[in-house]
Amino acid sequence: MPVLRGAVTFSRFRAEPAKEAPSDIKRWLTRGLKAHAFEPIDRKSEEERAAGFVELENADSIEFPTSSLYYGEYALFSFRIDSIKVPAAAMKAELTKWASAFEKENDRPPSRGEKTAFKAEVRQMLRNRATPRTAVLDVSWNLKTQQVQIWAASRKTVDEILVALESALSVKFIGMTPADQARTEGLDEAALGPTAELIGMDLPATAVEEVSHGEA
Known part of the structure; x- marks a missing residue:
């Protein structure tokens, strides 16, 4: 479980309630996760995939007791994806x-x-006979700052988890990467590119002269 130990790629967002903020955020979050909890694939059906929320340290449990869900100011849980494909x-x-x-x-x-x-x-x-292929992705939610981190490398998977959270909790998520912030503030993403000095390109002669004078 990368959220508790080890280094791994994650995406960071800020959660904003679509409506009025809940008065009891822990109860609200627990209820939302339970309503969209993981359910195993029905082998008698045609479905080949199942996804939903599970407890952080037990991917087979969807009870979300306070002792397993909340760690200080953080809510920690996981998103489980199972798939079965007949070869x-x-x-x-x-x-x-x-x-x-x-x-x-x-x-x-x-x-x-x-x-x-x-x-x-x-x-x-x-x-x-088939054994489902299981992927478990961790999620951390700071209940004070409303910052959410999704510990997954795949953009498609991150988007799926965001959609599940939005559906479960009636919230929207704002990306916290520089590019996301630029779009939010109406800035041109080109302005975020590296400067000539940073990537080692030659500086104009006037700039070189100014640098030389400055060093002297």
């Missing part, structure tokens, strides 16, 4: 094996309808 190679191998056995037993190849029915059975069997 195409495994599906093909099972179908080939079944079709060969069917033809030997029935002296004819299986019909299109029989293939379709068996394919559904095989897919369900492989889904039941």
Whole structure:
């Protein structure tokens, strides 16, 4: 869990309530996380992905007790993403094996309808066997400054977590990178680029002369 130990990439934002600020911020946050908590993938359904909030130190728990959620002025929790995908190679191998056995037993190849029915059975069997791929991304929320840090490198994942938080808590997030601040203040991002001096480009002759006089 990078939020407690180790170095990792994170994105930083400032949270602003879309409506009036809640009177009891801890109760408000706990209720929002529970309402959008992680639910495992239903293996009998067609869904291949599930995502939601979980406790920081236990990705299988969604109770969010005060002792596990709040650390001083911080709320610490995680966003879990599970995905299940049936490998195409495994599906093909099972179908080939079944079709060969069917033809030997029935002296004819299986019909299109029989293939379709068996394919559904095989897919369900492989889904039941498959181990979900799990990703757990940490989130820290300073309840005093309203600064939120999302510990994820993927921009797509960061955006997904932001959307989940906005939906759960009716808040909006303002990015706190220099580029984000420039856009918020109406500045041209080009003005944030490195100066010629910083990247080692030659200075104009007049500037060199002024520097020389200054050193003297």
